[in-house]
Amino acid sequence: MSALKLSRRTWLAQGAALSLAVASPLRTMAQAKATLVLGDQAGGLRSLFEASKALDDAPFAYRWANFQGAAPLFEAQRSAAVDTAMAGDLPVLAAAVGKTPLKIVATRVGKPESLGIVVQPDSPLRHVADLRGKTVIVSSARGSISQYQLYGALEEAGVRRDEVTVKFVLPTDAAAAFASKQIDAWAIFDPYYTIALQQGGRILRDGRGINTALGFITASEHSLADAAKREAIVQFLDRLARAGDWALANPEAYAQAYSQLTRLPIASARIITARASVAGRPVSEADITALQTVADRSARDGILPTRVDVRAITDTQLWKRPA
The missing domain is CATH 3.40.190.10 (Periplasmic binding protein-like II)
Incomplete structure (x- = not known):
């Protein structure tokens, strides 16, 4: 069948694989200090971690919660159903305007x-x-x-x-x-x-010349206030950086893992993973400046109803990537 003639049923079947907002089985180890619910969009983070095995033997228990977009993901974070979330620049700002109690704790860099x-x-x-x-x-x-x-x-x-x-x-x-x-x-x-x-x-x-191509990991303030979860989030971010390094060094293995998890064709998976936000790093001053520009422009253009103070919703002290 021609790609142009794929039915609505086919689209919905593919979409279901990307958007089911369900949690994966709990992964744990003996004497786990905390349990994290890791919010994801369209299987992006989960495929990265499963391919890199960067969460193997993690010193905390975890499960995945997958959503088709940032809006439902941040609804979950607002209601304390997830401990962490990942999204692009503007959705994070929109979530902050919507009174989601969050802090930006890491940056991810993709392609516009x-x-x-x-x-x-x-x-x-x-x-x-x-x-x-x-x-x-x-x-x-x-x-x-x-x-x-x-x-x-x-x-x-x-x-x-x-x-x-x-x-x-x-x-x-x-x-x-x-x-x-x-x-x-x-x-x-x-x-x-x-x-x-x-x-x-x-x-x-x-998006070239328009979007920053920056993504961010946010943690709920409720989770950060819990000492065990706070420590687990730091450990998660350490492993996020490790996973990103692995993906950059092993692009084909990453694409194969993404294809298997999402049930998308490998040709699509290769394109998506090649320009995805993979590398994870601590939030820099340049990131804060870039995100503030998005915030100011979005308030000016009426995308956001009010200006967001990016520094006020950012925690630059939580995670310092090990050398």
Whole structure:
């Protein structure tokens, strides 16, 4: 069957593998000091750790909780259902505005071409300026990296935001609608972005020159206040750095593990993992500055209802990566 003719059922089947918000079985060892619930998006972190085995023999118990986007993940962190979460720059800020009690504790660096605005292969839309008078679907919710990318692209093209109708739809629902050609233009991030392109979608504009490509690990304030969990989070971050180093040195093994976990084709997995936020490191002053720029611009553009003080939601003392 042609990739362009994949049914809505196929999209939903693939989406289910990426978006089931369920926890994996508890992994533990004798005399574990704490149990962490590790929040994930579309299996990205879990595949990294399972491929690298960086959590093998961890001195804490853990289980995974997987979500299809940042919005439901941060809802879980807000309700103390997860101890840690990983997301791009703007979703972290949106979560802070939404009173999620979190601290940014680590930075991950990816590539800005891992998201973009995609249109149908036969679409008459050839330039961002062609979006005037059109409807663009943004995933996953208000305050996503895709919304920031779309607004940046519109500004670059001289298109006022009120000239475009923006609707917010969760990724798997939007994916099915895009596959059945109910959506003309979709602002989306990996892995859904790569899947759409491999099924015939065409890039209108990607995130290069707009998005920071920074991702962040956040920890809930409740978890950080617990001495045992706080220590476990530090140990988790040490192992995150180790996993990232392994992935950079073993890209094919990482792609294979991601493909197996998500049930995506290996060709898609190779693209997604090659530009994913892999390397983990402590939050730097440059990271805080870059994220503050996103916060200020988002408040200016009305993406966020208020300005976020990035330094106030960042803990730069928790984790100092071992030399």
